[in-house]
Amino acid sequence: MSPAASTTPTAPADTDAVLPGAGRPLRADAARNREAVLTAAEEEFAEHGLEASISAIARRAGVAKGTVFRHFATKEELATAIAARHAQELTSLARRLRGAADAEAALLEFLTEAAGRLQRRRVAVLMTVPAPGSELAHLQREVHDEVVLLVDEARAAGVVRPDVTGTDVFLLMCAPVHAVDYLADPPPELWRRYVGVILDGLRPDGASPLPHPAPTWP
Amino acid sequence: MSPAASTTPTAPADTDAVLPGAGRPLRADAARNREAVLTAAEEEFAEHGLEASISAIARRAGVAKGTVFRHFATKEELATAIAARHAQELTSLARRLRGAADAEAALLEFLTEAAGRLQRRRVAVLMTVPAPGSELAHLQREVHDEVVLLVDEARAAGVVRPDVTGTDVFLLMCAPVHAVDYLADPPPELWRRYVGVILDGLRPDGASPLPHPAPTWP
DNA sequence: GCAGAACATGACCGCTCGGTCAACTTGCTA
DNA sequence: TAGCAAGTTGACCGAGCGGTCATGTTCTGC
Numbered sequence: 001m002s003p004a005a006s007t008t009p010t011a012p013a014d015t016d017a018v019l020p021g022a023g024r025p026l027r028a029d030a031a032r033n034r035e036a037v038l039t040a041a042e043e044e045f046a047e048h049g050l051e052a053s054i055s056a057i058a059r060r061a062g063v064a065k066g067t068v069f070r071h072f073a074t075k076e077e078l079a080t081a082i083a084a085r086h087a088q089e090l091t092s093l094a095r096r097l098r099g100a101a102d103a104e105a106a107l108l109e110f111l112t113e114a115a116g117r118l119q120r121r122r123v124a125v126l127m128t129v130p131a132p133g134s135e136l137a138h139l140q141r142e143v144h145d146e147v148v149l150l151v152d153e154a155r156a157a158g159v160v161r162p163d164v165t166g167t168d169v170f171l172l173m174c175a176p177v178h179a180v181d182y183l184a185d186p187p188p189e190l191w192r193r194y195v196g197v198i199l200d201g202l203r204p205d206g207a208s209p210l211p212h213p214a215p216t217w218p
Numbered sequence: 219m220s221p222a223a224s225t226t227p228t229a230p231a232d233t234d235a236v237l238p239g240a241g242r243p244l245r246a247d248a249a250r251n252r253e254a255v256l257t258a259a260e261e262e263f264a265e266h267g268l269e270a271s272i273s274a275i276a277r278r279a280g281v282a283k284g285t286v287f288r289h290f291a292t293k294e295e296l297a298t299a300i301a302a303r304h305a306q307e308l309t310s311l312a313r314r315l316r317g318a319a320d321a322e323a324a325l326l327e328f329l330t331e332a333a334g335r336l337q338r339r340r341v342a343v344l345m346t347v348p349a350p351g352s353e354l355a356h357l358q359r360e361v362h363d364e365v366v367l368l369v370d371e372a373r374a375a376g377v378v379r380p381d382v383t384g385t386d387v388f389l390l391m392c393a394p395v396h397a398v399d400y401l402a403d404p405p406p407e408l409w410r411r412y413v414g415v416i417l418d419g420l421r422p423d424g425a426s427p428l429p430h431p432a433p434t435w436p
Numbered sequence: 437g438c439a440g441a442a443c444a445t446g447a448c449c450g451c452t453c454g455g456t457c458a459a460c461t462t463g464c465t466a
Numbered sequence: 467t468a469g470c471a472a473g474t475t476g477a478c479c480g481a482g483c484g485g486t487c488a489t490g491t492t493c494t495g496c
Binding site: 244245247248251281282283284285288 | 474476
């Protein structure tokens with residue numbers, strides 16, 4: 001989001017760069033609108049999942065539909081922008097927790113915090129199978145790799161069973177949210193209960209051999 | 219759902235009954251078509267989730283769109299019919315397993331078999347929050363109650379931790395399928411691995427207190 | 437304060453969807 | 467085998483979607 005060293009605006013018309021990092025800085029009102037759209041989209045996606053309509057997002061942001069498309073060429077691009085935020089949050093969360101004195105507490109906090117965020121924003125937006133090589137794929141991999149490190153530490157500390165990998169944990173990260181989803185009107189914090197169950201399933205105590213080898217991350 | 223004592227087909231025109239059990243028998247071709255539509259819908263829903271289009275289903279079944287609507291007044295009604303099949307399968311599966319000598323094996327088999335079916339047919343169709351009082355709500359409750367009994371037996375046998383309820387297990391039933399869903403091209407049997415993790419999370423060995431009271435089924 | 441680039445707008449497009457219906461075909465019954 | 471209810475068909479409808487674009491508005495560097 002930082003403006004970066006501005007290339008002098010002499011450049012005639014490069015490839016339509018509205019992306020945050022690149023290009024020349026946005027006009028003041030444009031920047032405002034962009035942020036409003038992102039916020040509205042986040043809320044709308046959280047409420048209706050990926051089927052949230054652009055019109056609804058525009059309405060919520062207080063702009064016209066065309067404005068949304070000026071900032072995000074396509075609905076997918078908008079969803080990706082939101083997902084990118086979430087991914088970065090999770091990455092830095094995991095990064096912050098890494099190397100903590102109490103590896104068990106760190107893993108618990110990560111799983112709890114992650115599930116909490118995923119619960120609030122609805123899973124679908126972040127946890128989508130992305131096109132290979134896409135920006136989202138890269139951001140997901142970043143989260144994944146960070147989780148792997150966290151789990152490695154936890155395993156070394158003996159709080160995670162030896163046959164469970166970081167990829168396993170990454171895949172199971174959303175399970176508490178999904179579980180709660182099958183209730184019409186779930187208690188708002190019920191997902192915590194299933195974080196507990198999952199975490200106990202990851203513990204070495206009384207672990208029985210798993211019936212399938214661990215998956216590799218693409 | 220059992221056919222009950224058949225009212226003689228003299229009844230002139232009761233409320234538009236195309237439902238399987240009730241009403242007068244279908245014409246031969248109509249019955250054939252109905253079955254074809256159900257099969258096609260099952261496959262189409264499995265491939266594309268609930269967004270599968272009626273046109274696609276009709277095409278796959280080899281009938282016109284109108285025919286689909288003659289048998290199922292609405293798309294939701296069709297989905298419900300499919301979900302009903304699945305629910306009945308799970309109910310009778312659990313019923314069969316109940317009272318088994320080895321309660322642990324029974325629970326494992328149920329979770330495995332259930333996850334396998336849910337994996338094949340895609341979760342979405344069965345596990346939808348149904349309208350209260352609807353047929354689907356009733357069928358889901360049937361599955362749920364059967365799971366509760368199964369889990370009660372397992373708990374009594376000491377293979378499930380005392381603080382976990384049948385409702386918990388019901389909600390977690392789909393977790394393995396969802397976990398695998400975040401992989402672009404998952405190994406076809408990977409879900410079994412997560413059935414293992416979940417089951418270990420349900421075991422009494424090394425269980426830590428859960429951070430939220432168990433939910434009640436609506 | 438002015439010019440013009442950057443931006444916002446909303447009517448509009450093409451498309452797909454769930455659902456309807458008048459006209460036609462077919463299986464059943466007597 | 468004739469007659470008719472039951473069933474089938476596919477063109478059609480209106481709504482909503484993602485996305486476009488000519489036109490009008492607003493910010494900003496000079």
